[in-house]
Amino acid sequence: MDLIENLENAFAGKEVEKVPAASIVSVALIEGMERTGAGFPASHTDAEKMVTLGESAHKYAGVESINLPFDLAIEAEAMGCEVDLRDANEHIPEITASPFFDDLSSVELNDDFLSSGRIPVVAKACQIAREKYPDVPLISGQIGPFTLLGQIVGIEYLMKCLATEPEAVKEGVNICADAVIEVVKAYNDLDLQGDCMYEPSIAADLLPPEMFNEIVRYPLKRISKAADFNIVLHVCGDTTPILKNALDVGYNGFSFEDSVNVKEANQIKYDLDSNTQLVGNVATDSLFKGDLESIRLETFKALDRGIDILGSSCCVPPGSPLKAMEAMVKARDEYYEKGMETKREENEKALSWKPVYVEEPLPVANCHELPELRNKVLKI
Numbered sequence: 434m435d436l437i438e439n440l441e442n443a444f445a446g447k448e449v450e451k452v453p454a455a456s457i458v459s460v461a462l463i464e465g466m467e468r469t470g471a472g473f474p475a476s477h478t479d480a481e482k483m484v485t486l487g488e489s490a491h492k493y494a495g496v497e498s499i500n501l502p503f504d505l506a507i508e509a510e511a512m513g514c515e516v517d518l519r520d521a522n523e524h525i526p527e528i529t530a531s532p533f534f535d536d537l538s539s540v541e542l543n544d545d546f547l548s549s550g551r552i553p554v555v556a557k558a559c560q561i562a563r564e565k566y567p568d569v570p571l572i573s574g575q576i577g578p579f580t581l582l583g584q585i586v587g588i589e590y591l592m593k594c595l596a597t598e599p600e601a602v603k604e605g606v607n608i609c610a611d612a613v614i615e616v617v618k619a620y621n622d623l624d625l626q627g628d629c630m631y632e633p634s635i636a637a638d639l640l641p642p643e644m645f646n647e648i649v650r651y652p653l654k655r656i657s658k659a660a661d662f663n664i665v666l667h668v669c670g671d672t673t674p675i676l677k678n679a680l681d682v683g684y685n686g687f688s689f690e691d692s693v694n695v696k697e698a699n700q701i702k703y704d705l706d707s708n709t710q711l712v713g714n715v716a717t718d719s720l721f722k723g724d725l726e727s728i729r730l731e732t733f734k735a736l737d738r739g740i741d742i743l744g745s746s747c748c749v750p751p752g753s754p755l756k757a758m759e760a761m762v763k764a765r766d767e768y769y770e771k772g773m774e775t776k777r778e779e780n781e782k783a784l785s786w787k788p789v790y791v792e793e794p795l796p797v798a799n800c801h802e803l804p805e806l807r808n809k810v811l812k813i
């Protein structure tokens with residue numbers, strides 16, 4: 434199977450040989466770090482080590498992609514925040530200080546943003562990975578604008594401002610979107626097959642769904658338009674209340690958790706005539722526990738219900754065994770070996786049934802118009 438062509442077909446909504454088991458969300462496992470010697474924090478700052486860790490899930494578990502980087506602090510750091518990279522394989526970097534803390538009006542984008550912090554390291558790692566693996570999808574990632582704003586001004590303060598100064602929040606989100614767009618434009622030259630934009634803070638419990646359009650729709654659209662590669666929006670938690678919004682902001686994919694019913698998402702996608710593909714949603718819990726039978730059954734369920742790119746529901750927990758990822762890929766293979774895709778095709782067809790008569794006005798009891806109405810109804 435040509436992995437790149439297969440993933441590109443999935444993003445384009447075309448027929449695929451098998452639903453890709455390419456990870457769109459980050460998959461940096463402690464077992465991979467121990468096997469390769471590329472642990473944290475070195476693999477956050479050293480491009481070669483970043484590739485070594487980024488390729489490990491492909492090499493040892495058959496995941497159909499190379500994924501990097503592994504943390505969400507890169508853009509905040511380039512904007513001038515202090516970051517503790519933390520010295521342990523199980524810990525991801527943490528933002529410890531920000532020049533914009535508790536002050537929305539101070540948020541600005543520095544001139545040397547793109548050349549600051551670790552953005553150049555990620556770009557270099559992508560180039561190395563591309564040369565080393567010309568036939569494997571390369572997936573990168575960055576933070577989303579609302580989450581970035583929360584990181585740099587403080588999430589509690591941002592929540593307060595949402596209620597008191599929504600205009601200032603909008604402005605701040607747009608400045609953060611400018612930052613994300615700079616990263617996306619720089620990544621446009623890297624021959625990526627996919628990219629995950631992590632926007633956990635627009636989950637319904639943080640940003641009220643009725644504020645989605647007002648606060649984040651425009652900046653999210655600006656970012657999706659700037660990307661020349663397949664860009665996927667990832668939101669954590671139960672995103673059912675914002676499915677209609679998330680599938681209508683121009684992303685090539687929407688990655689969501691296991692609390693979302695793929696069938697319901699698929700119906701909304703169909704009704705919106707959206708080109709945003711569904712990505713996910715095998716539970717991180719099952720992956721972390723290495724519960725191979727649950728992983729197998731959840732894979733079948735997601736495939737039956739129309740997932741377009743199979744993967745973890747959220748970033749794969751670092752403590753998950755490589756075997757868990759392998760079990761997901763193998764379950765996908767088993768699904769096709771047993772001819773189970775007929776169920777998927779039936780479900781997909783069921784979505785395309787549209788009751789044409791609903792759009793016709795109901796006949797009114799008027800005897801003069803009856804013959805005409807009867808003819809009209811018979812034609813339907």
Ligand SMILES: [Zn+2]
Nearest residue numbers: 668669747748
């Ligand atoms: Zn998530």
